[in-house]
Amino acid sequence: MSSFDELLAETINTPGLLGASDMSLDEERKLFESENPPPETAMLLGTATVSTRAMDMIVAFEVSSEAAYNRLYRHPVWPHGKSGVTIGIGYDIGYVTADVLATDWTDAIGEPAVGTLKPACGKTGETAHQILPQMKSVDVAFTAADAVFKKTVMPRFIGRTLAALPPAAENLTPDCLGALVSLTYNRGASFNAAGDRYQEMRAIRDDIQAGRLADIPAQIRAMKRLWAGKPEMAGLLRRRDLEALLFEQGLA
Template sequence: MRRLTYILVLLLCACAAAPVPAALPLVVTTPAPTAERVDAVVEDMQSATAAHAAPAIAAVRDVVQAVLPAPEDDEPPLVSPAAVAHIVRWEVTSPAYYQRKLQRPIWPGGASGVTWGIGYDGGHQSARLILRDWEAHPDAAQLAGTAGITGGRAKAALPAYRDIIVPFGLAERVFVDTSLPVYRRSTLHAYGDGALSLPPDAFGALLGNTYNRGSSMVGDRNREKRAIRDVCIPAGDVTCIGMQLRSQCRLWRDTALEAGLCGRRDSEAALAEGAR
């Protein structure tokens, strides 16, 4: 019995010490009921900013070219400019709004951590990753202190970070260089390489949905995503994609998030439906 206990302690220590990979977002493999609860928490965390931003949406298409690096050798951009505009609009409303309200870290609520930039949640990152992503910021070491702090603990910790200012220019650069490539890979992981055959704006609509809702395909909460993967994409049907994106609104009916998230789903659907 002592030997077994010793082995278990060693295993637990090894698990605790194992580094968290900075690759694709987690793919849920737990049983459906548990996974659905996990998905719901993640969605609420990722959606909190959108609920605040939605009432004051402003056009940001004029800044998209400044956000996206110029493609080389006539290569298409990593993500369509319209899709980038969609995500930026729903995460921070506009550069002007960002400068007025979001230059300093915030706590969006729920299971979120201390958040800054364009939806960058320090609580769901490792300190090493934060230091790498924000190495150009003079307070990167201080921002790295938010790693792993979420929920009520993040709310309590927020005052220690409110003196940090994150300029929009740096926020957009981290968004383009770090967040977009990760979520592009995550979108392909969820929907398969067939998604690349879609028009760029339709693929961008799916990427925007993944950015907000995650990549899980598990359970009833994600039935529309499975329909997009299994029915709409094989048929190349952007109208089908738009219908399934709007149908996701059922998840927030009669909740405080309905206006913001149903509006966001409508925006994604319109982006997909207008894709050519």
């Protein structure tokens, strides 16, 4: 196994590590998107591909494992904060329209279940929390969640990632692109955002433009400064390490 594979396996098997970095910590992405709504083109599906390793990593940090999913996430949840009612592998209904929800999920869970979920579309924060009990009857099997994640959610996040980066990003290897899609899934496509908090995200954009791909893993690791010294963020720090390793693997 590569060092990435070893570290991901260790992460999955470390009690409490993924629990400290589950889908509720995609809060930064949701906050960013609430202030910077993705353009309509961001709903288009990207045609580039990411590696299986990248998808496995994102799934691990969203729901830990199939067993954990079946125990905790088969029914809708409300992570907290800016989140909406969430189903599947981190699919936040609060940030999609009813039409998009129906397109994404009808084949997987059926029209009646989608109808039950539609009132949650566009609702986030405490409003979403209040309507969660109305959604709890919906049961999303892991096979359905995984299918929608791979067929729709990942291509959409690939599209968002590439739309925020220079055209050269389309030439990245599946591992390298997958590492950046993981960043987008967690932090939003904030590669052009202003401010100190996003300086490494902007540096990644600039490195791609200049062809300095070997500098990108260091930028991913450098952003750990944002969560250093916070025990509850241990899983998020590990996620950055894995993304950096995955990008390095893609370069190799």
